Amino acid sequence: AQSVSQHNHHVILSEAASLELGCNYSYGGTVNLFWYVQYPGQHLQLLLKYFSGDPLVKGIKGFEAEFIKSKFSFNLRKPSVQWSDTAEYFCAVNGNQAGTALIFGKGTTLSVSS
Amino acid sequence: EAGVVQSPRYKIIEKKQPVAFWCNPISGHNTLYWYRQNLGQGPELLIRYENEEAVDDSQLPKDRFSAERLKGVDSTLKIQPAELGDSAVYLCASTVGLAGEQFFGPGTRLTVL
Numbered sequence: 001a002q003s004v005s006q007h008n009h010h011v012i013l014s015e016a017a018s019l020e021l022g023c024n025y026s027y028g029g030t031v032n033l034f035w036y037v038q039y040p041g042q043h044l045q046l047l048l049k050y051f052s053g054d055p056l057v058k059g060i061k062g063f064e065a066e067f068i069k070s071k072f073s074f075n076l077r078k079p080s081v082q083w084s085d086t087a088e089y090f091c092a093v094n095g096n097q098a099g100t101a102l103i104f105g106k107g108t109t110l111s112v113s114s
Numbered sequence: 115e116a117g118v119v120q121s122p123r124y125k126i127i128e129k130k131q132p133v134a135f136w137c138n139p140i141s142g143h144n145t146l147y148w149y150r151q152n153l154g155q156g157p158e159l160l161i162r163y164e165n166e167e168a169v170d171d172s173q174l175p176k177d178r179f180s181a182e183r184l185k186g187v188d189s190t191l192k193i194q195p196a197e198l199g200d201s202a203v204y205l206c207a208s209t210v211g212l213a214g215e216q217f218f219g220p221g222t223r224l225t226v227l
Contacts, residue, residue: 004156032214043117044157044205044218051214090156099145099164099209102216104156 002027004091006105013081013112021076021108023091033074034092034102035065044090050074051096061085083114116140118219120206126225132194135222138187139208146183147216148191149205157205163189196226 007022025031035047048059055067065076074091090107094100119138127133139146144165149157160179162170165186174181178197183189193200203223207216 034215036218043220046215049215092156094214098211098214099162099169101147101159101162101170102149102157104158106154106156 002093002103004093004103004105006089006091006108008108009106010109010111013110015083015112015114016080017112019076019078019081019085019110021089021091021110023074023076023105024072025074025091025093025103026072027093027095027103030096031093032096033065033067034094035059035063035074035076036090036092036104037087038090038107039087047076047089081110081112083112086110086112118206118208118217120204120219120222122222123220124223124225126227127196128227129198130195132192133196133224134190134192135204135206135224137189137191137206137219139189139206140210140217143208143210143217144186145209146189147205147207147209148181148189149207151203151205151221153202160191160204193224196224198226200224201226 003026005024033050036044037047038044050057050067058064088107091105092102094102146163148160151157161174163183181191203221205221206219209216
């Protein structure tokens with residue numbers, strides 16, 4: 001079955017701490033991988049995406065993620081978090097056919113204290 | 115460029131009542147999705163449209179849910195009658211071509227009492 005697993009439900013960090021959020025997926029065939037973020041009171045927006053090529057992808061606001069095909073993983077990282085990174089983060093996957101629906105993980109709530 | 119528009123933003127109804135949600139995707143986006151997000155969960159697909167055709171409605175509970183996208187632009191999702199378990203956020207998203215990125219609207223938060 002197609003699924004996405006996010007290892008951490010709630011992460012609490014102090015400002016300037018490093019962040020890594022785990023994501024593993026189960027999906028047959030070639031995949032596209034995404035991290036979406038939802039800031040408090042706002043809608044889901046794309047943080048970064050991987051379609052092909054360099055497995056290390058960089059997104060907005062200093063976030064990056066690494067696709068490790070052998071581990072079916074797409075972990076999100078940021079070397080130094082800010083209070084404004086407080087949000088809910090969702091990992092998602094779909095097939096590489098145009099328009100395929102996304103399968104989301106349950107999300108990780110990140111709380112950053114100043 | 116305007117984003118995906120949804121209305122209403124919030125809706126509170128009593129069980130067994132009907133309810134409808136409206137979505138206007140980004141101009142030119144031929145693919146439209148309705149997702150449902152339960153509390154503490156990620157969004158899950160209800161239905162996907164390519165232009166006016168529903169190409170994936172396997173997860174839509176067809177006994178009470180219906181959707182339409184008559185002219186291949188805006189879309190309406192309806193629940194009749196609503197049940198307590200339908201309380202959730204209903205999200206609309208759109209995309210175009212092979213771009214891959216789906217753009218999400220703000221969602222409609224439905225509370226069924």
